Amino acid sequence: MKITWLAKIPLTMFERLTIRSASELLDAGKTTSVDLTKYYLDRIKKYDADIGAFLLVAEEYALQKAGEADERIKSGKKRGMLDGIPFAVKDVILTEGIETTAASKILQGYIPPYSATVIEKLEEAGAVMLGKLNCDEFAMGSSTENSAYQITKNPWDKTRVPGGSSGGSAAALSADFCVFALGTDTGGSIRQPASMCSITGLKPSYGRVSRYGAIPYGSSLDQIGPMGKSAEDIGIVLEAIAGVDELDSTTVGDISDFRFQISDLNSNQRNLQSTIYNLQSLKIGLPKEYFATGLDPEVKKIVLDAVEEYRKLGAQIVEVSLPHTEYAIPAYYLIVMGEVSSNLARYDGIKYGASAIKISNLKSQISNLAEVYIKTRSQYLGDEAKRKIILGTFELSAGYYDAYYKKAQSARALIKNDFDDIFEQVDLLMTPVSPFPAFKIGEKKDDPLSMYLADIYTISANLAGICGMSIPAGFTAKGLPVGLQVLGPRFGEEKLLSAGIAFQNATDWHTKYPEIK
Numbered sequence: 001m002k003i004t005w006l007a008k009i010p011l012t013m014f015e016r017l018t019i020r021s022a023s024e025l026l027d028a029g030k031t032t033s034v035d036l037t038k039y040y041l042d043r044i045k046k047y048d049a050d051i052g053a054f055l056l057v058a059e060e061y062a063l064q065k066a067g068e069a070d071e072r073i074k075s076g077k078k079r080g081m082l083d084g085i086p087f088a089v090k091d092v093i094l095t096e097g098i099e100t101t102a103a104s105k106i107l108q109g110y111i112p113p114y115s116a117t118v119i120e121k122l123e124e125a126g127a128v129m130l131g132k133l134n135c136d137e138f139a140m141g142s143s144t145e146n147s148a149y150q151i152t153k154n155p156w157d158k159t160r161v162p163g164g165s166s167g168g169s170a171a172a173l174s175a176d177f178c179v180f181a182l183g184t185d186t187g188g189s190i191r192q193p194a195s196m197c198s199i200t201g202l203k204p205s206y207g208r209v210s211r212y213g214a215i216p217y218g219s220s221l222d223q224i225g226p227m228g229k230s231a232e233d234i235g236i237v238l239e240a241i242a243g244v245d246e247l248d249s250t251t252v253g254d255i256s257d258f259r260f261q262i263s264d265l266n267s268n269q270r271n272l273q274s275t276i277y278n279l280q281s282l283k284i285g286l287p288k289e290y291f292a293t294g295l296d297p298e299v300k301k302i303v304l305d306a307v308e309e310y311r312k313l314g315a316q317i318v319e320v321s322l323p324h325t326e327y328a329i330p331a332y333y334l335i336v337m338g339e340v341s342s343n344l345a346r347y348d349g350i351k352y353g354a355s356a357i358k359i360s361n362l363k364s365q366i367s368n369l370a371e372v373y374i375k376t377r378s379q380y381l382g383d384e385a386k387r388k389i390i391l392g393t394f395e396l397s398a399g400y401y402d403a404y405y406k407k408a409q410s411a412r413a414l415i416k417n418d419f420d421d422i423f424e425q426v427d428l429l430m431t432p433v434s435p436f437p438a439f440k441i442g443e444k445k446d447d448p449l450s451m452y453l454a455d456i457y458t459i460s461a462n463l464a465g466i467c468g469m470s471i472p473a474g475f476t477a478k479g480l481p482v483g484l485q486v487l488g489p490r491f492g493e494e495k496l497l498s499a500g501i502a503f504q505n506a507t508d509w510h511t512k513y514p515e516i517k
Ligand code: GLN
Pocket: 139, 140, 141, 142, 164, 165, 184, 185, 186, 187, 188, 189, 190, 217, 336, 455
């Protein structure tokens, strides 16, 4: 595996652009949004047949939006840093008029009549949507292999998975097919692929970002979040998509109590970052349960080296304990499966997408309504979705509810209390994202339990509703990326991102990228 350590010397003006650098090129009149968009469309055409990150490329749509951005920029009406910036979207997020499948055959051909709030907000800011990204079916999985359509390869090693379920988003960024992307995270689906592809990804606190228009997986756990090439970019996108939305009653805390202000800093002010992002007073906890057996020694070393970097930057490091961590996996899977059995009931062969039954000649095909459901769901849902629906329906059924779902909710409360207690003592927690780097395509596909264990360090954050981020922290001897997970208290995104920016000012792991051929 060959790694190209070229990061700081872009080969072309467009290579590895961050939001800030792309926006500065647009401001200076050195390029146009149309040219930027064409650059990414060309790269996608050239390389994505092999990588498999995109399910749909909205070429005409993107060029039209880019043209509109250029008009605004030319007439001095640029809307902000995101105006004219090309991005791509995980295919569980609805885009009006553009097919959205959740990587499932059951939604093949589904054209949403409206866009998710996050899409509306980004388009309002002028960002240019390039297309829809592959993921595990309904975001269920950790490798993107559960997509009903295609395998996505990890650009760092094409024999390996990009992680999941937002694997298309992470692969697209590390292959430089867009400036930033959106993912969703129910149990780690932004952070784990970010770690495996060496990009930066944030799961916002539950309630920070509207879920309206995100196809639900586990509604009490799901969050949409930004994935990008730097922590600063993540902050810029978060600022655009966060805030109260009357269409999602779980959103709390308006944008006004979250002034991240990164986008307000000009280049001179950016030199002040060392003072703005002062780590001297930061107290970081290392939860001992996250460094126990089962953690790949190379991953452990890389994570601890990154923590050491924080110590050098002035932070204080202490060991802490989250004693109920061992309940996280069973609690998460019971809760998520229960929610799946209810959330996926809507795919009945009648309301949305595919149906096993043709409307003409109904009587010759079925004898009762249940048959429509059974035939459609058997034919069009994948194995993992079926597995979760069946287990979830079982655990919610009379006589089992108390023993499984209710108990899982009690465990969830204990896990949440652990975090509440610990954030009284420390500002942030640092842990591995995944116990191992990207694994081989096919390696875990037929072993759901070992796939579930891949989430061991990420799911607690979803259960507790706190925020978490993966930032590139190094590479194994085989050249496989490893991320550092930084966890912060609920609505502690500012602290989290500041710590990410400080790390990325001091290191250059986030600027390394794979050679794509
Ligand atoms: N791998 C986990 C699951 O299958 C998490 C997925 C996610 O965060 N969407 O549930």
